[in-house]
Amino acid sequence: MNYHYTYFLILAASLAGPLLLSFDKKVAFYKKWKYLFPAMLLPALFFLVWDEFKTKAGVWSFSDDYITGIKLSSLPLEEVLFFFVVPYCCVFIYECIVCYFPSVKQKNRGRPVLMMMGVLFLIAATLTYGKAYTFYTSLFNALFIAALFLFQKWFRGFNATAFLISYLVVVIPFLIVNGLLTGIPVVLYNDTENLGFRIFSFLPWPLNNIPVEDIFYGMLLILMNVALFERLRTKAA
Template sequence: MNSHYTYYIILAASLAGPLALSFDKKVAFYKRWKYLVIPMFIPAALYVAWDSFFTKEGVWWFNEKYITGHHLFGLPIEEILFFFVVPYCCVFVYECIRCYFPNLKKKVWGDRVLQLIAVLSIIAGAVFYDKYYTSWTFFFLGIFIGMVYVWKSWFKGFDAVSFVVSYIIILVPFLIVNGFLTAIPVVLYNDAENLGIRMYTIPFEDTFYGMLLIMMNVALYERVLKREQFKMVNSRNKL
């Protein structure tokens, strides 16, 4: 096998299961693909800009042995695809949780968990302000969670409990994928810009970097979904 396709193979393996199961009759996630397109592009654009800047600054870099060498915005094409493949898989898991456990939503403890994470994230970002990866990850996560609650009416489709439970489940495959990327290694990190704490070979910050990415996708997906449902209800009422 040509090692230059390693990153592509990891992405394809990650996508295969959720994509196939998207046609499950109960979840029928394929019917909601149209609501996911725009929500996926907005976080992806932000993450590409973030990733590109960090790559330029040497916060992390990519092992040329395991990528094809095709770049866009200063990043390997595979890395850009990561910001679409992983969110797709994670939103699929979120939809499964919503579908199979409809009574799970609207529990107060979910809001409390996210609000606590937001406060601790802002504090961590301030304490470790001199470390790019640590400070940016925690600041951005804390700020976005705050936005969800400050503009609760705009994000009214977002359910904290469903997200928290989904993310706990998502952490298993997310850490496996990141484990491959960091152990091979496809991605290498400058430990001067992070806490230096590893879960196997995965930087501690990756867990929260991923949480922010998935939360943005889920919150925006729910926003689009609720807006479309509102339009459909209005249309029926006019008939």
């Protein structure tokens, strides 16, 4: 059996539902593509550069058995698509929550929580220097959260409460996809560059091989996309 389309099929299956439901009358997500697609570009570029450097440095790698073999520099084509497919799906879920529960945007309880998370990320970065995945994931989260608070006027459309609530929902499908990628495994990690702690080590395959850093790597990816999506939407209003 040919397994070389495994990564691609995981992405296609992930995208199918959100893409089809983008035409739901209440959410009408397709009408927001004009804000979403430009918003996705900068985070994708940032993560692709980061991914390229860390792949070359051996922080993580990709199994040739589960990818098509088409590469852009060191990165499989599927990995490039990951930084567009996953944000699309996650921002779609975020927008569904905002549309069906608009009151989440009227609350500010998430601001101190996000601020505290930024402080904890900074502390984590100082304690994990030398473990590239943990250190940079913590540092970049801390820096971007700081930017959200320092440049509040620029990010005026962003609501911390709405983001945090939506991420609690988003993280479930995100971890399922990540579980498949790390459990098969499509993606392999060098544990000398992370804490070596697997979030759900007590669960059966494929969820038992996800590094704890993946939760916060995903958080940064979605946080950047949501913040820029809201920035562009607010600017156009």
